[in-house]
Amino acid sequence: MKIVFLDARTLGDIPNLVKLSELGEVVFYPDTQLDEVASRIEGAEVVITNKVKVVRQTMENSPSLKLICVAATGTNNVDLAAAKELGIQVKNVKGYSTDSVAQETMALLLALLNSTAYYDAYVKSGEYSKERMFTHLGRPYWELRGKRFGILGLGEIGRQVAQIAAAFGCEVVYYSASGQTYDVPYASLSLEEFLATCDVLSVHAPLNEHTDNLLTYERIAQMKPTALLLNTSRGGIVNEVDLVRALDDNLIAGAAIDVFTQEPIPASHPYLQLKNPEKLLLAPHIAWSSIEARIRLMDKVADNIQRYLEGK
Ligand SMILES: NC(=O)c1ccc[n+]([C@@H]2O[C@H](COP(=O)([O-])OP(=O)(O)OC[C@H]3O[C@@H](n4cnc5c(N)ncnc54)[C@H](O)[C@@H]3O)[C@@H](O)[C@H]2O)c1
Numbered sequence: 001m002k003i004v005f006l007d008a009r010t011l012g013d014i015p016n017l018v019k020l021s022e023l024g025e026v027v028f029y030p031d032t033q034l035d036e037v038a039s040r041i042e043g044a045e046v047v048i049t050n051k052v053k054v055v056r057q058t059m060e061n062s063p064s065l066k067l068i069c070v071a072a073t074g075t076n077n078v079d080l081a082a083a084k085e086l087g088i089q090v091k092n093v094k095g096y097s098t099d100s101v102a103q104e105t106m107a108l109l110l111a112l113l114n115s116t117a118y119y120d121a122y123v124k125s126g127e128y129s130k131e132r133m134f135t136h137l138g139r140p141y142w143e144l145r146g147k148r149f150g151i152l153g154l155g156e157i158g159r160q161v162a163q164i165a166a167a168f169g170c171e172v173v174y175y176s177a178s179g180q181t182y183d184v185p186y187a188s189l190s191l192e193e194f195l196a197t198c199d200v201l202s203v204h205a206p207l208n209e210h211t212d213n214l215l216t217y218e219r220i221a222q223m224k225p226t227a228l229l230l231n232t233s234r235g236g237i238v239n240e241v242d243l244v245r246a247l248d249d250n251l252i253a254g255a256a257i258d259v260f261t262q263e264p265i266p267a268s269h270p271y272l273q274l275k276n277p278e279k280l281l282l283a284p285h286i287a288w289s290s291i292e293a294r295i296r297l298m299d300k301v302a303d304n305i306q307r308y309l310e311g312k
């Protein structure tokens, strides 16, 4: 059985990639461009992809293809409807990076809220050494305790972030556009109340037809001017042009973003054109990628292929 891994480089240098070799003849490509996918997966029964898109046309032209293993939680790089129609199984990996994403979400929040980079630069620049009253309050911050922390999408990651926020003393609430409610000690709010009352709004829903472009300028305008917006889920949930406009218009205090509609972002991206760049903290889609999570991820991809081989 031929297994093609389209973008093995995205997993970095981890020891358990070789495990796959016990399951079939594996061809590892460090990376693959969209127009190279069809020829590279010729004759393959299983395709593994972390970031490379697998589109309808590729599937239609690949009669041997039976299983697409998404080496990620988000499945938005695969045309799921086409796969279903063509009888190709798609398996993603849920839960491998829950702790990592929650950790990065809070790391971004704390860096943004407490102006970590600003104060670090202030001390290293020598300015602090010249301060006669050893006081500098250039970027005031507020405490998380007692503040309302809103989770958009209370799945595995959302719950983990909720727990940490609760440990900080926040009042956790959530919004589910799918209308789902959960047996949790957090209040479920309407979108209007959620937007209008949260001090921190953290996005953890998958990108789908309900969440695509959910946070537009009009919706961000309903948030508190002191609120912070975090997105470690998928870029398309927040309208990127609108977020920049909202930050420039001081509709909210700041945002931290790990994910983008187009990755990598082009040099001309609106996020890089902000009037006050300090209001926006950016990371290059790294929330999932702790060493432990990457090792777990590849173990689970191998398990998925194993189960497919067993007809499960
Ligand atoms: N930045 C990263 O590195 C990284 C890593 C892992 C996952 N993710 C993203 O995080 C997402 C969530 O991961 P997870 O493990 O928590 O998945 P999950 O399936 O456990 O959680 C998703 C949650 O969102 C809810 N949801 C679905 N549609 C919604 C909607 N329209 N409005 C509000 N909520 C909705 C679901 O009910 C579910 O509770 C993934 O889909 C992926 O896009 C990002």
Ligand SMILES: O=C(O)[C@H](O)CO
Binding pocket: 050, 071, 072, 073, 074, 075, 097, 288
């Ligand atoms: O969805 C995921 O698992 C991460 O975003 C990595 O792609």
